[in-house]
Amino acid sequence: MTRTEQIEIEGVPLLATLVPGDGIGLLALHGSNEGGTAELAGIVARRCGATSLVFTQPGALQPVHIPSPRMAADHCALLQEFLQRVSLTVSLHGHMRPEAPHTIYLGGANRPAARVLAEAFAAGAPQFPAVTDLAVIPPALRGVHPQNPVNLTRLAGVQVELPLLARKSGGADIPPDAVADALTAGVEELSRSTS
Numbered sequence: 001m002t003r004t005e006q007i008e009i010e011g012v013p014l015l016a017t018l019v020p021g022d023g024i025g026l027l028a029l030h031g032s033n034e035g036g037t038a039e040l041a042g043i044v045a046r047r048c049g050a051t052s053l054v055f056t057q058p059g060a061l062q063p064v065h066i067p068s069p070r071m072a073a074d075h076c077a078l079l080q081e082f083l084q085r086v087s088l089t090v091s092l093h094g095h096m097r098p099e100a101p102h103t104i105y106l107g108g109a110n111r112p113a114a115r116v117l118a119e120a121f122a123a124g125a126p127q128f129p130a131v132t133d134l135a136v137i138p139p140a141l142r143g144v145h146p147q148n149p150v151n152l153t154r155l156a157g158v159q160v161e162l163p164l165l166a167r168k169s170g171g172a173d174i175p176p177d178a179v180a181d182a183l184t185a186g187v188e189e190l191s192r193s194t195s
Contacts, residue, residue: 005078009071012064014055018078021051024191025086025157027149029071031056032063034094036167040175040183041092047184048191053082068093068159069147079149087194088113089157090187091150094167095141101163104130107143109156116193117158117186124182128166137161155194 005016019042026045031038031054038054045052055071057063068091073079088110095105104121106114111132118130134142143150143159150157166179 003078005076007073007076009066009073012057012066015058016076016078017054017056018082019045019052020085021045021049022191023085023087023194024048024050024187025082025089025153026050026052026187027082027089027091028052028054029068029091029149030063030065030093032058032060033065034092034167035173036175037092037094037162039173040162040167040180043175043180044090044184044187048187050187050191051082051086053078068143068149069145072147072149072152083149083152086153088155088190089150089153090117090183090190091143091148091157091159093141093143093159093161095161095163097138097163101165102128103163104128104166105137105141105161106130106132107134107137107141107159107161108148109144109151110158113155113190114158116189117160117183120186120189121182124185125166125176125178128163128179
């Protein structure tokens, strides 16, 4: 059953929406800032029966980007439930790197899981090459801070940094089918390997 919680972090009002499911968690910390990430989290979680948690800033004309490590607020009950419910997190983000308009960066502390997702993207969405080498991923996109929510579950997780073309179609916040299909396949493989 979908539940919501209104919270405030650093003076910014946020709406957290949790849809409980199984042991893999889809997380979109910046659903209002990084178009398509909230939608992709919902699509993949529904297809896989996974848990999803999405943060948005309803009504904000200019959403504020709160760094991921500061999103790990103790006073967000739904985030705490998410972290206890899931074993591994796939955290969806967006990047706008002009030098990498098609590149998906796969950071986070769970490096084997990052490689599983890279294989899924290579098979299902090869037009978006996935990079897993942390030395090549721009430092701001690595998602390895110990307080980043992607790393707070039992098996930590993968920070998926998607370029605009991999998260929006025709100007709408609807991810391309190939990306949704590839990520679904990767999450299903992670679910099999962690159960």
